[in-house]
Each structure stands twice: as structure tokens, then as C-alpha cells.
Amino acid sequence: MSLFGKNIRKIRSVKAMSQQAFAEIFDLKRGTLGAYEEGRSEPKTETIIKIANYFSIPIDDLLTKELTVNQLLKFKGDIEDHFFEETKHDFISVPCITPEQQNDYIKNASLSSFINSLPFISLPNDNAKKKRAYIVDDLEMSTENGGLYPKDIVFGEWIPKSAFDTISPSHMYLILTSNALVLKRIYPKGDTLTLTSDHKGIEEQHITTSEIKELWEIKSVLQHRLPDTKNNHVLDKIAFLENEFKKLKSSM
Template sequence: MSLFGKNIKKIRSVKSLSQQAFADIFDLKRGTLGAYEEGRSEPKIETIIKIANYFSISIDDILTKELTVNQLFKFHAELEGNPDMIIKKKFTEIPCITFEDHNNYINLASNANFINDLTPIALPIKSDNKLRAFVVNNLEMTSENNGLFPKDIVIGEWTPKSDFEKITQPEIFLILTKDELLLKRIFPSNNAFILKADHAGIEESLLPFTEIVELWQIKYVFHNRVPDIKDSQVLNKLAYLEHEFKKLKSSL
């Protein structure tokens, strides 16, 4: 009879795992695990391999040697000290338009090699659409001490032209035309968008759908400081109300 049952009982003790918790990890019934520990039955080879691999213990050791507490702590220490055994999660890499890339992007946005050479930002973001990062380079989307400041990074999600007419709320977008790369709040207006900055004193402009090369709806923002989230939400509401008020005023 192997020492498997005795060893897994000791492993449970060192790892502070109940029989149920240990059984759940390996899709076993608690009664089955109890039978292993008491020597009333022997596990299948697949179960032995799974448990041995999970705790980084050789199959020979777990079956034929009585493991000591010191050995089990040693296995744990080796795991922590070995970077090759650490499971590294793959984050989504997003091409980022930096200050230096701003002007080149206007001319080379359709060039796949240029996009691949942009500095990537790796973030735990999942999206079915293409993503683009942009380093803010002016104060146009600020209002007093709030908003987007230079060196803040925004992440935009691709908006196809077929969805332009579905945009109804004054959200912030990264907009590429043949001549400019803009970060503005947009409002729908008969096959065109009204582009508005949050900074006071900057005039609105009208941009027809036909002049838009790329449109990226800003979904994530990474600030160089701790922002006031409540103030950001208020800005969105104020921008919408201001736009509706202007529409009402022009209809009178």
C-alpha cells in the first residue's frame, strides 16, 4: 500500500485545508478523499498526477516517501522563488498614440506596420472591438480643476461608421480626420457631429460624418492624479443639459 493517503492528509494540515476544500480543488467527493486518507482505497493514476503536479511534488515522493512538514514548506518556498513556475496572465496590449506619434498618426493610421510599432500599453481590459490608447496633449477637455489633463491616458473603443447615427449622448471621443486628431465631446446633428471642448472659451465646430476617418469612444481613463469621480459625472450631465438648452433656444 502506498503512502499517498498519509501524505495528502499531511498536505491538508500544512495548507490548512479541510477535507471538503481539498476535495473541491480536485473534483473529488469528500468521502472518496477520506477513503484515500484512511487507506481504504487507492486513487486513480490521473488523480495522483493531478495532486502531485498541483503541489509541485514528485509522484515517487508522494507515493513512496513519508513527507515531512519541512519538505512541504520547502516545496512552497521553491515555488515562490522560481519565476518560471509563476503563471503570468496575458494582458491586452493596446497601441498607444504618444506625444511624439501624434502627427505621424494622422498620416499613417491606415498603415498596419506603423500601428504595430506604436508603444503598447498592457492592461487587464477585455473588448470585442479594437482599442486605441491616446496620451492627452492639451487642456481642451478640462473644466476648472477637473477633466482630462496633459499626460492623462485615455482608451478608446472602435466605433464603425455604421454606428455613427446610434450615438445620442454627449460622450468623449477620439476623432481622426484627414488633417487632425481630436479629443472632444460630440453631439449628433443630422449626419454630422457637433464637437465641443469642456474648456470654456473654445468654440464648437461641426464635423460631417463623411470627414471622419476613425472614431474611438473613450471607455477608460488613466489619470496622472486622483480624480474627483463625482465631478466627472456632473460634467457629463451639464454638457448634455447645455446642449439640450441650446437646441430648445434655437427652436424658439
């Protein structure tokens, strides 16, 4: 279980806010907030993102670290002022595609006004590349021992069309076409791309590079649970062998 409930209760205590006042800021019912604080209910991913952005707290800290009073007192003035001390860390705001916004994203991804309407996630700026976040809402990239599950958040880096010939085989990508937004592994062969899921039994898809409107290479993931790392070395070997088999099959 995350430390989310304990942390928001501490934020309220430090800022002398009632449950009702805090809940109203984020369009929550007081009873719902109480359930979060008592650990009887887990919040939606969108709620976590809103609260983390509002208080300029990294999502990982809000969920997995017990925030201290000293950390929370770094904010200037009352909570209603919405002004906080500048951080010395270099953070960027990454647009996040929620499950409810996927269809709208397919239609409006090229509109800056739409991108600006998406929720944003703050991340340390490790490089200058354009990024996109995506909330997983199916089991297509899950495996028996792990993989990605609903509510996990993946973070991708922009791949321009001029760099499509550098697509890495078996790497995971977020792919936007004119009628779909999918999270898949890519196996390129010339201008044809084979898209696969990690979950067994899901059919491969085949598209050409000309069909791609946006391509984001997945570089990191925020999981909604503690990962099982016991069998990672075995799974890595299996993934390597599967990739070698695919290469052999394509060369025949």
C-alpha cells in the first residue's frame, strides 16, 4: 500500500486545512478524501497527478516516501496562495495521456491547445528530449511474472520521422497512427514494422513507417505496485532468445 493517504493527511495538518477544504480543491467528496487518508481506498491516477502537481511534489515521493514537516514547510505562505519556493532542481512538465483522453489524443495530437489541456507530470530533466507520458489501461504488455498493468505510467522520448531507421528491435514504443494509439514492441524490416504485445495470444500487427504520425520510445515506467524482481534474469534471457528467433525467422 502506498503512503499517499498518510502524506495528504500530513499536508493538511501542516497547512491547517480541513478535509472539506482540501477535497474541494481537487473536486473530491470529503468522505472520499477520508477513505484515502485511512487507507480504505486508493485514488485514481488522475487525482494523484493533480495533487502532486498542485504541491510541486514528485509523484514517486508522494506515493512511496513519508514526507517530512520540513519538506512541506518549504512552501511559501498559505496553501491558497498557490506560490511555492523555487526548487534548485531542474524539472520538466510532461504531458500525460489518460485512458479517457486516448481517443481525443488520436484526433488532436497536433494541436498545442489540446496538449496543454492534458494533465502534466513533473520529472527531473535528464536531457532535452521531448517527452510524453501514457497511462496503461489494458493487459497487452503484461506477462505471467510482471510487465505492465493498468495504472502503470510509461514515459517515452520523441523519435522524429528522420530517425525512424534507428528504431531498436524489440524495444517498446508508444505509436500514434491516424486511427490508433498503441503501446507495443517493434520489430522493423525495411519500411514494414511488426508490432507485438508481451501478453501471449495477442496477434501481431503490421504497419509501414509512413502510417506513423508520432513515435515515442519508452525509457522508464512508474509502476502502480512493487515490482517482482526475483525472476528478472530469467525473463531477460527468454526475451533475448525470442528476439534472436525473430531475427532468424525474418532472414529465412
